[in-house]
Amino acid sequence: MDFSYSDKVNELRRRVSDFMDDYVIPRHRRFVEEAHQGTYTVSFLNDLKALAREEGLWNLFLPHLKEGEPGTRLSTIEYAPLAEIMGQLPWASEVFNCSAPDTGNMELIHMFGTPEQKKRWLEPLLNGDIRSCFAMTEPDVASSDATNVTTVIKRDGDDYVINGRKWFITGAASPNCKVAIVMGKTDLNADIHRQQSMILVPMDTPGMNVVRNISVMNHLSYESHCEIVFKDCRVPASALLGGEGEGFAMAQARLGPGRIHHCMRSIGQAELALKLMVERSLERKTFGKYLHEQGVVQEMIAKSRCEIEQARLLVLKAAWMIDNVGAKGARDEIAMIKVVIPQMQLAVTDRAMQVFGAMGLSPDTPLPDLWTMSRALRIADGPDEVHLRAIAKGQIKAAQKGAHDSGKFFTPPDRASERSIRADQIDF
Template identity: 65%
Template sequence: MEFGYSDRCNALRQQLTEFMEEHVIPRDRLWHKEVKAGQYPVSFMEDLKALAKSQGLWNLFLPSLREDEPGQGLSNLDYAPLAEIMGRVFWSSEVFNCNAPDTGNMELLHMFATPAQYEAWLKPLLAGEIRSAFCMTEPDVASSDATNIQTSIRRDGDDYVINGRKWFITNAAHPNCKIMIVMGKTDPDAEPHRQQSMVLVPRDTPGVTIVRNINILNHFSPEGHCEVRFENVRVPAENLLGTEGDGFMMAQARLGPGRIHHCMRSIGQTEVAFDLMCDRVQERKTFGRHLAERDTILEWIARSRVAIEQARLLVLKTAWMIDQGGARSARKEISMIKTLIPQMQCEVTDRAIQAFGAMGLSPDTPLGDIFTWGRALRLIDGPDEVHLRSIGKMELKERGKNLGQSLKYLYTE
């Protein structure tokens, strides 16, 4: 098992770090200022995207590229540390066309689009000319089990007619969002995992309504985590993605790498919280002593570093496994990092907030946003409990092959 960084990866890490230091981080305050003033997309985004594309820092997430497609064709293992670097600034992934949910949608289209769908939607997405949304989760059911979704996709002659409600739909409020991939039921009478299909719905189709942009706790995302209503939305039958009944399978294919990407970015965010904590405790004094002189604080720093390193290694192992055998071969590991990393992010960031004192609760630092995002990830792409249940079942199934072997270690006569 080998998951060290390749020479190509190390070169891109250096290039990406320099780009972030020179062009992205200096604009972070301006990004927040413009968004707060209601200017979105921000004034400098297209210039940064053009610069990143010109330097080859583009579509880094997509491992399989055709000859005429822009990107690097990196493995998941090579992409992992790059996503971590991008994760240090919340909005920076868009600069490199590596932002969710566009990444997952591009992967779906790459695997299942017809030639016409490829030309209409995937090419402009790969070029960073448009944005997209993925509409799966619903407010009235537990969407962590995708077989629960109730949105209806009914065939009517040469069209599909869509009715339903979705929510927490990322990107739906982005002015450049032009296409939505909508998951719903085409055959409610089929077996549970064959009831669902996906259709491509242009954002401006009559009957599509953005009801509201939902804050996550008190965090506002200008691109949106929206509630969306579909009322008698009619699209041509050729807008079907893949074939009828493949919706659940395609959702699983999309979510595997997506969960990896979230975890990679989370480690980058956690490193920011850790860096801020380490600097703060060396300059802040309480009762005449620097915080860094106190054993409790040193323990916080040590436990945080150990937790980050453990998390990173498990993410790299998982990325390596996906590269070797596909997402299905790493199902348990994907669930493991999905439960581990958000918890780790919350714990480390909580220590950083405590070290900052009242300032850690204010918008003067990114700690509130980092903590909020860590907490949100305990629900995004499946709640902890669902993944832990899967891990437990897989573990016992594997143990079943050697049932009773451990009993020989018991001290009984």
């Protein structure tokens, strides 16, 4: 495995960094002001998007783009360092049309959409003209087990009728969000993994109501995490994404790349937290010493650097696996990064807050946002425990197949010779 950055990637890293420095980071304060006033699509976003597209820094994430589709066709491993740079600010990825949940949704429609669905939804998404959301989680059932979803998608003549309630649906309150990919059940009698289907629902469909934007840790996110009620919501049968009963398998396909993108962005955010921590330690003095001269603070800095490096290598390995053996073959690595990276980011951000003192908890630094996002990520896209369970299952299955031939490492005592040693034979 080779994780070194090619010349092409280094050039793109430089260009994305320059773009961030020149246009994105200087607007962060204004972004926060506008977003806190409840303006979800801030006034300057479209201008920045147009500029990024003009500079060719657009749709950097999708390796399998077809002829004529806008984007760079980078592999997953090439995209990783760029996602890290964009990920530093929670809103920056959208400038380059690389933000969640759109990237996962675009991949999904790209893989499974009909030509008509691609024309209607994929094209405007790839062009950054609209946004989308993905609606799977429900308040009434444990949704970390996707077989539990209870939303019903019932065939009625040439239509499907949807009834159910979803929540924590990221992006649904954005005025630019025009379509939801909704997961529900089309056949309650099928095999447990064949009951689910996905359907494309325009946000203005009668019977689909976004009832609230739910705050996360009492933090009302500008991107929104919404509760949506579907009551006799009717869409034409042609809106079904993939076939009936394929929803579960498609959800698995979507979550692989989606999860690694989140982890790449998290590494960028952890880097930012560490940078802030070190800079603060250089300027703040307590008990006659700068903070960076205190051993405890040095340990916090060093541990953070070690953990970020470990995490990045694991993400690059997962990216390499996705590129070389596919998301299915990289299942274990994807589960591992989904556990390791949010916990790493949480730990690093927490240390940075500690070094900052009270200011680290205030809105005057990005740290509370970074902390909240990493805490949420331990649950969003599947909680840690579910991924740990998947990793353990893989290990156990391999051992059961005999792949772990560890017997040769045991050295049982030689009982026969043990018995032959008796006290009366020993020369004391």
